[in-house]
Amino acid sequence: METFPVLLIAIPLGGAFLVPILYKAWKRLAEIVAGLCLAAVLALSIYLAFFLVPGKPLVYLFGNWPVPLGIAFAVDRLSAFMLLVVSMLVFFSYLFAIRYMDHFTGSGKFYTLYLLMLVGMNGVVMTGDLFNMFVFMEIAGLSSYALVAFGTEADELEAGFKYMVMGEIASLMILLAIALIYAATSTLNLADISRAFAAMDKTPGFWFVLILLMSGFSIKAALVPFHSWLPDAHPSAPAPISALLSGVFIKVLGVYAMARILFNVYGVSRASYPEVFNALLILGLASIIIASLLALYQKDYKRLLAYSSISQIGYIVLALGIGNELALIGALAHILSHSLGKGLLFLTSGSVVYRVGERDITKFTGGLGKQMPWTSLSYNLGALSVAGMPPFLGFFSKLFIILGAVKAGFIVPAVVAGLFAVVTLGYLLKITNKVFWGKEGIGGIKESPFVMVFAMVCLVVLLVAGGAFFFWLKPHLLQPAADVLLRGTEYADIVFRIGAGG
Amino acid sequence: MIILVASLILFLVGLYAIITKRNMIKVAVGFSLMEYSVNFLFAIVGFRPGALPPILQVVEVGKVYSDPLPQALVLTAIVIGLGVTAFMLSLILRLYNRIGSFDLEEIKRLKG
Numbered sequence: 001m002e003t004f005p006v007l008l009i010a011i012p013l014g015g016a017f018l019v020p021i022l023y024k025a026w027k028r029l030a031e032i033v034a035g036l037c038l039a040a041v042l043a044l045s046i047y048l049a050f051f052l053v054p055g056k057p058l059v060y061l062f063g064n065w066p067v068p069l070g071i072a073f074a075v076d077r078l079s080a081f082m083l084l085v086v087s088m089l090v091f092f093s094y095l096f097a098i099r100y101m102d103h104f105t106g107s108g109k110f111y112t113l114y115l116l117m118l119v120g121m122n123g124v125v126m127t128g129d130l131f132n133m134f135v136f137m138e139i140a141g142l143s144s145y146a147l148v149a150f151g152t153e154a155d156e157l158e159a160g161f162k163y164m165v166m167g168e169i170a171s172l173m174i175l176l177a178i179a180l181i182y183a184a185t186s187t188l189n190l191a192d193i194s195r196a197f198a199a200m201d202k203t204p205g206f207w208f209v210l211i212l213l214m215s216g217f218s219i220k221a222a223l224v225p226f227h228s229w230l231p232d233a234h235p236s237a238p239a240p241i242s243a244l245l246s247g248v249f250i251k252v253l254g255v256y257a258m259a260r261i262l263f264n265v266y267g268v269s270r271a272s273y274p275e276v277f278n279a280l281l282i283l284g285l286a287s288i289i290i291a292s293l294l295a296l297y298q299k300d301y302k303r304l305l306a307y308s309s310i311s312q313i314g315y316i317v318l319a320l321g322i323g324n325e326l327a328l329i330g331a332l333a334h335i336l337s338h339s340l341g342k343g344l345l346f347l348t349s350g351s352v353v354y355r356v357g358e359r360d361i362t363k364f365t366g367g368l369g370k371q372m373p374w375t376s377l378s379y380n381l382g383a384l385s386v387a388g389m390p391p392f393l394g395f396f397s398k399l400f401i402i403l404g405a406v407k408a409g410f411i412v413p414a415v416v417a418g419l420f421a422v423v424t425l426g427y428l429l430k431i432t433n434k435v436f437w438g439k440e441g442i443g444g445i446k447e448s449p450f451v452m453v454f455a456m457v458c459l460v461v462l463l464v465a466g467g468a469f470f471f472w473l474k475p476h477l478l479q480p481a482a483d484v485l486l487r488g489t490e491y492a493d494i495v496f497r498i499g500a501g502g
Numbered sequence: 503m504i505i506l507v508a509s510l511i512l513f514l515v516g517l518y519a520i521i522t523k524r525n526m527i528k529v530a531v532g533f534s535l536m537e538y539s540v541n542f543l544f545a546i547v548g549f550r551p552g553a554l555p556p557i558l559q560v561v562e563v564g565k566v567y568s569d570p571l572p573q574a575l576v577l578t579a580i581v582i583g584l585g586v587t588a589f590m591l592s593l594i595l596r597l598y599n600r601i602g603s604f605d606l607e608e609i610k611r612l613k614g
Contacts, residue, residue, distance in 0.1 A: 138586070142589060145593075146589065154597070172537065179540055
């Protein structure tokens with residue numbers, strides 16, 4: 001178990017190296033190797049997410065340098081939870097991609113970039129070092145820019161360029177903040193920075209760095225008003241990549257990194273930094289309202305889902321801004337439910353595009369539900385979960401966010417969150433209405449190949465099971481992860497206690 | 503302090519280029535400027551006036567040593583910057599092949 005953090009990086013990195021070589025020899029072998037790597041990562045993450053002792057993180061010291069000196073990985077229950085979310089969706093999207101990528105040439109490069117993106121995301125979640133986090137963020141970022149432009153048509157290249165400009169501005173803002181933090185504290189270890197910050201006055205420079213970091217991560221998370229790149233970038237990618245980008249990418253690089261730095265490094269709580277929490281609350285509310293209303297007017301299947309992602313990210317950030325225990329559990333549950341749900345919806349869009357070759361929902365005449373029953377069923381159940389209808393996982397995540405808001409006395413955000421769950425259902429049903437329901441259909445369409453259907457049905461089963469066993473998941477998975485955030489700067493003490501011995 | 507302000511000005515010049523320039527190559531140059539401003543800041547952070555190089559055989563008490571870590575960070579940042587610039591230029595080249603122009607106004611087909 002001590003070496004798990006390294007394996008979680010080394011396995012996909014090795015796979016990314018092997019796949020293009022094997023691809024020259026035999027295409028299917030490359031796919032199988034990529035799949036085995038992803039399955040291994042999934043198995044390790046499941047083990048970590050359920051069996052890692054709460055309050056006793058795995059600290060892996062590279063080169064055996066004790067904690068403040070070298071680069072350390074610190075995997076606590078929050079990291080393990082994020083690892084589970086990432087590796088689940090990455091695995092099922094891979095199953096979907098096996099057949100879906102038949103459309104494209106150069107799928108060897110696709111799996112290399114896919115595995116590199118996983119390396120980047122795993123690294124961001126596990127690392128305990130600020131500069132290291134930036135490096136992994138760039139690995140994930142660069143491979144995602146390439147994947148968005150993978151189709152190499154004019155639209156995809158444009159979206160990739162736009163995405164890259166925004167993403168790099170965000171990265172450079174974060175890098176500038178890291179340089180300023182290093183100038184002030186002479187350390188890069190998250191735990192050590194946390195201790196240095198505790199002793200520091202709140203000068204204008206301190207706030208400047210905090211604002212730089214928050215703006216950078218807000219761009220990465222595509223919160224309104226930093227969202228303009230997302231509705232172009234996510235629909236342009238191949239469907240399994242859209243699922244990953246919307247499902248986990250923005251959450252890992254944006255929300256997780258922001259939460260880790262705010263809660264565990266700055267050690268913010270609602271009492272000590274009300275400004276930060278109000279800013280998060282306003283960003284969250286703005287994202288929910290504006291993106292939902294924009295989503296209502298979309299005519300493109302995937303673009304509608306992309307706007308929906310912005311609004312659901314708003315729910316997570318709103319819950320972070322409320323900042324009490326119920327809301328944080330809701331935020332983590334929403335990370336899980338939205339990654340599965342939105343991943344599923346993007347996969348159904350891929351399934352429709354695979355058979356029909358059309359994304360503009362005004363050109364559909366309905367009735368696809370008769371010809372593609374499994375895709376239709378998956379879409380409808382996924383949409384119910386994303387909108388927050390019982391008995392799916394999405395219901396419980398929104399319920400906890402609203403309960404947290406009510407308990408903290410924020411009645412208006414609670415009402416908005418409840419109301420816009422209905423708006424969510426409204427715009428998601430628009431696709432159901434135009435594409436899947438109705439009598440007449442487009443002739444000669446049949447259900448997608450078995451693996452694609454299998455990937456979608458697995459995600460539906462996970463959403464239903466998550467809802468059914470939510471009260472088992474809560475103490476075993478969500479509560480320990482939320483505790484990491486709630487305990488704040490205790491993170492530093494724990495990492496020092498385990499990692500300083502060498 | 504002056505150095506901090508200087509690197510911040512360079513950062514903002516790069517950002518200005520990215521936001522206002524219509525030519526995609528100039529946008530890429532803007533990114534290089536921003537990267538250099540941060541690298542410059544990192545390099546300067548390790549500097550101490552009158553410091554000795556941090557090669558310690560016997561620790562001399564009371565002497566000031568410069569900080570070696572930022573150089574490692576700058577090297578990493580430069581390599582990442584290289585990757586970013588290379589990828590951005592290849593993306594621009596592919597766009598040029600499709601559209602026949604470096605002008606951002608002409609490729610504005612997707613809208614927010």
